[in-house]
Amino acid sequence: MAAISIKDVSKVYNGGVTAVSAVSIDIADGEFIVLVGPSGCGKSTLLRMVAGLETISEGEVTIGARVVNEIDPADRDIAMVFQNYALYPHMTVYENLAYGLKNRRTPKTEIDARVAEAARMLELQPYLERKPRALSGGQRQRVAMGRAIVRKPSAFLFDEPLSNLDAKLRVSMRGEIKRLQRRVGTTSIYVTHDQLEAMTLADRLVVLSGGRIEQIGRPLDVYHRP
Ligand code: ADP
């Protein structure tokens, strides 16, 4: 059974804009899927529907055996990473990492162990007591990823997570996400308009155009078609 199954999903916004049209993708357990395509092609809308943040006009998204819109938001076993980090400015890095687990009433020893593990993977140990304003853009983005990792979700959803970083940082963070993916191996959907990012990270690429799937396949097959 697919880890995430997107079945004939469409989205028509209130104003009548069709953002996503009859998209179907079966995502295998541990697979890293990248949604790529120009601005406005529906990537973010599709990701948000999988996250349960946007209503689905037609079709169905299932995660494991469960239909997304029937899952209570608090029980959703998925973690999202955004481009604007969405860190709590008044909390330290440690507190930002621990926050979601505290809300789920995870025991303190377990929280500390998971925060320590994520901090080690992301090389954030020296910064645990700092507030986000005292971090660089790359460090903030690593905290945002750390917050997703500590939850040990069954899926990661990334919405252009590197687009606010400068070119050099984007390259190094791209490598970091790749390494994390090898270590953690969590099923992921990653949205970007950056072809290199897509090529580097994807097990399978989905090229969207006007809300429809234009191509789907392994990166080399998609980008080197005659
Ligand atoms: P992408 O992420 O590929 O840039 P989006 O999913 O953001 O594309 O947008 C797809 C289409 O849906 C665009 O035409 C966009 O203008 C439209 N759209 C996005 N969000 C809304 C909204 N909340 N209300 C109406 N139209 C929207």
Ligand code: ADP
């Ligand atoms: P407050 O000052 O708001 O009470 P703290 O900064 O003391 O919050 O942190 C809340 C909890 O998180 C405390 O139990 C503290 O021991 C723990 N904590 C804070 N920073 C770290 C850290 N770097 N490593 C492990 N635990 C931490």
